[in-house]
Amino acid sequence: MSLLEVEDLSVRFDTDDGPVHAVDHLSLTLGESEVLGVVGESGCGKSVSFMSLLRLLPETATVNGTARFDGVDLLRASGSRLRQIRGRQIAFVFQEPMTSLNPAFKVGNQIGEVLRRHLGLSRADARARAIELLHLVRIPSPERRVDEYPHQLSGGMRQRVMIAMALACDPKILIADEPTTALDVTIQAGILDLMRDIRERLGTAIVLITHNLGVVADVADRVVVMYAGRKVEEAPVHELFARPQHPYTNGLLGAVPRPGAGRLREIPGRVPSLAELPRGCAFAPRCPRADEITRSNVPDLRSIGPQHLVACFHPGPDVEAVA
Amino acid sequence: MGGFLLRKAGAALIVVFISSVVVFAGVRALPGDPAIALGGENRDPAVVQAIRHTYGLDQPLPVQYVKWVGRALRGDLGLDARQLPVAHTIVTRIPITLELAFLSVLIGSLIGLLAGVIAAVRRGKISDHAATTSALVGLSLPHFWLGLMMIILFAVDLHWLPASGYVSFREHPLANLEHMLMPAVVLGTGLSAVLMRQTRSAMLTSLSADYVRTARAKGLAERSVVGKHALRNSLITVTTVIGLQLGALISGAVITEQIFVIPGFGRLTLEAINQRDYTLLQGVVLVAATGYVVVNLLVDVVYSLLNPRIRVSGATQ
Numbered sequence A: 001m002s003l004l005e006v007e008d009l010s011v012r013f014d015t016d017d018g019p020v021h022a023v024d025h026l027s028l029t030l031g032e033s034e035v036l037g038v039v040g041e042s043g044c045g046k047s048v049s050f051m052s053l054l055r056l057l058p059e060t061a062t063v064n065g066t067a068r069f070d071g072v073d074l075l076r077a078s079g080s081r082l083r084q085i086r087g088r089q090i091a092f093v094f095q096e097p098m099t100s101l102n103p104a105f106k107v108g109n110q111i112g113e114v115l116r117r118h119l120g121l122s123r124a125d126a127r128a129r130a131i132e133l134l135h136l137v138r139i140p141s142p143e144r145r146v147d148e149y150p151h152q153l154s155g156g157m158r159q160r161v162m163i164a165m166a167l168a169c170d171p172k173i174l175i176a177d178e179p180t181t182a183l184d185v186t187i188q189a190g191i192l193d194l195m196r197d198i199r200e201r202l203g204t205a206i207v208l209i210t211h212n213l214g215v216v217a218d219v220a221d222r223v224v225v226m227y228a229g230r231k232v233e234e235a236p237v238h239e240l241f242a243r244p245q246h247p248y249t250n251g252l253l254g255a256v257p258r259p260g261a262g263r264l265r266e267i268p269g270r271v272p273s274l275a276e277l278p279r280g281c282a283f284a285p286r287c288p289r290a291d292e293i294t295r296s297n298v299p300d301l302r303s304i305g306p307q308h309l310v311a312c313f314h315p316g317p318d319v320e321a322v323a
Numbered sequence B: 001m002g003g004f005l006l007r008k009a010g011a012a013l014i015v016v017f018i019s020s021v022v023v024f025a026g027v028r029a030l031p032g033d034p035a036i037a038l039g040g041e042n043r044d045p046a047v048v049q050a051i052r053h054t055y056g057l058d059q060p061l062p063v064q065y066v067k068w069v070g071r072a073l074r075g076d077l078g079l080d081a082r083q084l085p086v087a088h089t090i091v092t093r094i095p096i097t098l099e100l101a102f103l104s105v106l107i108g109s110l111i112g113l114l115a116g117v118i119a120a121v122r123r124g125k126i127s128d129h130a131a132t133t134s135a136l137v138g139l140s141l142p143h144f145w146l147g148l149m150m151i152i153l154f155a156v157d158l159h160w161l162p163a164s165g166y167v168s169f170r171e172h173p174l175a176n177l178e179h180m181l182m183p184a185v186v187l188g189t190g191l192s193a194v195l196m197r198q199t200r201s202a203m204l205t206s207l208s209a210d211y212v213r214t215a216r217a218k219g220l221a222e223r224s225v226v227g228k229h230a231l232r233n234s235l236i237t238v239t240t241v242i243g244l245q246l247g248a249l250i251s252g253a254v255i256t257e258q259i260f261v262i263p264g265f266g267r268l269t270l271e272a273i274n275q276r277d278y279t280l281l282q283g284v285v286l287v288a289a290t291g292y293v294v295v296n297l298l299v300d301v302v303y304s305l306l307n308p309r310i311r312v313s314g315a316t317q
């Protein structure tokens, strides 16, 4: 039994320039204590997919599909049921550490708030627990930091505060959206270390959203690769690195520094605008394997090995990448 | 925080000094000779000369200024045309205007904030349009017209409230409030209209901020998402607006007190002008200017309390 089952999730934004299909029939599952990596270039719908699960998108978004968690469909649950789940069962670490904390309140207050809301802690207890949490995310001198305002903290520390806040109620699922972008390399490693630690010690299932396959290689159990709002490949992490099937995955792997992989390569071309996707496979304009079929038909996801799915007419590892 | 306040207070002192010079020079630049005005019917040159001497008007202007300021610092603003101490007259009138101002800021802020928050939360809905339109109407209505209409409706037609006059709070608290209600509403209209618009736009900004999304993701009720997280950040902008509007309140009080026959500071100002009472006018304007500066200083204090960024950077500097 999976902890979270997302089926046929679609998100459409109604903008002045017409509808934008940010997520297109996305299905995925997350097991107990599993770390799922979600990878893709900027704008492919990673953040939108997971924010839509907790119904955190603006009103211009229309969300379809189902998202089963703990016997409820998150997309249809009542507002009060949803608020019991948000922050308590499923917690979010947002991509923007600089702006996601409220500038007007001390960080201790902001962490304590979620404890008081869900666990009914007193102010004093919440503060004491907030200090413990800051300690857990390895913020130095937490007794002092707890009474500071967000602007007194560096980006990396704010990101840790966000993580502390998300972990406060010991959630079943932690969704970490690019927790390492905008941080320098040593801090990145620290945060990833922290993620592994959290999973091991608390058994938290983690969704790790990133555009960097190198990050998932270390931490994730399974990986979902997204392109233009769709899932194009999914596999256990070792399988994906050993036998990447989709040319997009191959392209992403080519951009990861790995021993023996030769020169780093960028994927040519750019992510297409979601408002004007090509008729066939969305990746076709950038794909070295594109032909008539791929340009006029959208490939379905199909199984290509144990737990390995790919949406491509011409799957297989790049010859170059294997060599 | 201490350093920040000290800097602000220093700046305020300089402003008070400059305004004292402007007030002094301004009153002197008015047409007419104060000595003749003080003499009233008596135009005898000897008498006028004597008046000039008693009031020190025959001395060079800088000397007059230094003497005036020196006495003012000791709380002595001289004698008015009726030979009454100006400082005393002002002190008896100020509480009345302060009460009026306090009530109108209270009423205006409550209405303005509430309407602004509702309009932002219900953006594009009927309540938003209603609030936005009322604010526009409220801004365009002149005080005297609004005051007269209210008197006609609530005093003359409905007999709910007294049309004009003043009863002191100590004598009769309820009657005092009855007399003050209409003037306070009239004086507060502008504030509530401006505040509604500013609150609305500040709230729209903060409601779409990332930290509001964080608050929702924590499972907080919409009440605390809006009332705590979004509102607190909007208040930073909004206090500045209240502060700026207090200046408009002082001039609004002059007209409002006139319509409702309230013997406050505003009416005293008009009396001083009408009676060409230079000493009185000089004192009144100096006190008004100082009051304005003090109010702005208080606004800065409140602002720094609400905005941790200012407070902390002030403390470390």
Ligand SMILES: Nc1ncnc2c1ncn2[C@@H]1O[C@H](COP(=O)(O)OP(=O)(O)OP(=O)(O)O)[C@@H](O)[C@H]1O
Pocket (backbone or CB within 6 Å): A013, A015, A020, A022, A040, A041, A042, A043, A044, A045, A046, A047, A048, A049, A058, A060, A095, A211, A274
């Ligand atoms: N409020 C919105 N209105 C319209 N379009 C939106 C809105 N939010 C997101 N989008 C669009 O949805 C698409 C997916 O955005 P999303 O933020 O999920 O990308 P992402 O994969 O998280 O990228 P990144 O790596 O940059 O975070 C983007 O093309 C974006 O332009």
Ligand SMILES: [Mg+2]
Pocket (backbone or CB within 6 Å): A046, A047, A048, A095, A177
């Ligand atoms: Mg994103």
